[in-house]
Amino acid sequence: MHAQPFPVDPAIPARLAALTPLQAQIRADALAPIADPAHLRAHGRRISADHAAKVVARHGLSGVEELMLLLLPDAAMVARPPISGFTVGTVGREAVSGAITLGGNIEFPTAHFGHAIHGEGFVTTRAFLRGEALSHIALTAAMPCGHCRQFLSEFMAAPNLRLIDPAGHRMSLNDVLPGAFTPADLGTPGANPAAQLQSVALADPSQAPAPVAELLITAANRGHVPYSNCPASLVLEMADGGLVWGTGIESCAYNPTITPAQAAVVMLLDHGMAYGDIRRGWFARRAGAAVDLSLATQELLGRLAPNAPLTMMDLN
Structure with a gap:
């Protein structure tokens, strides 16, 4: 990854390094509900806020953000990049429920690139389908591509979104996309996952x-x-x-x-x-x-x- 022009908090990578001997145990504890196939089928790769808080307390973590960073390797397991071989893992935190959701980038061989799903788009879309926006996204490097920056700016909650990474970056969307073209430029308020926005029915x-x-x-x-x-x-x-x-x-x-x-x-x-x-x-x-x-x-x-x-x- 290239150097980023943003300040970092060196305490974050230092803490993650200190946790290295315990990371496997912490991650297994956090993912225990998902390890149950019935739970996974019913709820997806979603860790409740209550369970996340208990894991943080049991292992003396600094907070849920630190847990999200520790789970990035597990999020990368969701990725399906058979074309590029470039794996992206992302961990999102739902703004209202506080739950954590895991995702990755998805590519489709023999289909055109437009069908590809970026890691940030995965977790944001999954939250949207649950009626949630995201307050945080953890990434291996907190620099979404331009495509994702534009997509993330679509949401009403975009000004409050924080992007974090293991290097110690903690940035707003405005930091990485200043002067953005947003829904307001087209006279719309932006995506609100909690709203029923249409009123349609089936013809037959x-x-x-x-x-x-x-x-x-x-x-x-x-x-x-x-x-x-x-x-x-x-x-x-x-x-x-x-x-x-x-x-x-x-x-x-x-x-x-x-x-x-x-x-x-x-x-x-x-x-x-x-x-x-x-x-x-x-x-x-x-x-x-x-x-x-x-x-x-x-x-x-x-x-x-x-x-x-x-x-x-x-x-x-």
């Missing part, structure tokens, strides 16, 4: 089982799509009969947008499932809208689960 709900139809509507209404006004959602049925879903998170700069298919992949991987577990999907969008993600969704799902049928449905 009978095209999907009732639980799927209901989830398609819920997901579409949760989307942040103020620039296209084209809500969309994807629901995937998994091998065990469970459902994962995704919705859109648009960026004022357009390209860093997270699509429903990307969001569904984030949820799928977060809960310890594999692409081969996908049995079928349903995609809902407004037919004839200015932005139609049908082809993009078909492409990505076709790469991940080529034998899984995808039903296209219309939203009113």
Whole structure:
């Protein structure tokens, strides 16, 4: 990594170095709930604020931020970078619940680069699907790429976001993206994960089982799509009969947008499932809208689960 032009707190890497003999024990303690397959399937790679606080107290850590830094190697295990071989692990802290979530970068061979999910985008998207914004993101180096800086600036909570790394950096988004182009420049307030932002329904709900139809509507209404006004959602049925879903998170700069298919992949991987577990999907969008993600969704799902049928449905 290149040198960063920002001040560091040398006490942070010193403390992490002093904890080296205990790191495996601390990380195992923190990840104990996730080690249970049933817990992982139900809750994903999410460590509750209560459990995190107990781990911090048991091991005499300086705080949750230090625990997040210690968990970066485990977050990197989530990454799937078969094209670049460049692994990124990220650990996010939810602003309201205080829970910790782990994520990594995801690449898709034979699909175009636009489908790739960056590590920062993974944890931010997973929090969004839970109705949460992030207060902190821990990274191996607290310098998100330009794509991620722009995506992170989309959120109403962006001014309060802090980026931390094991070198001792602690920065705001404004530090790494001064003079940002933000939703305010387009007259919108930014993404609020806790809000229901749309009010749409399915034109023909009978095209999907009732639980799927209901989830398609819920997901579409949760989307942040103020620039296209084209809500969309994807629901995937998994091998065990469970459902994962995704919705859109648009960026004022357009390209860093997270699509429903990307969001569904984030949820799928977060809960310890594999692409081969996908049995079928349903995609809902407004037919004839200015932005139609049908082809993009078909492409990505076709790469991940080529034998899984995808039903296209219309939203009113």
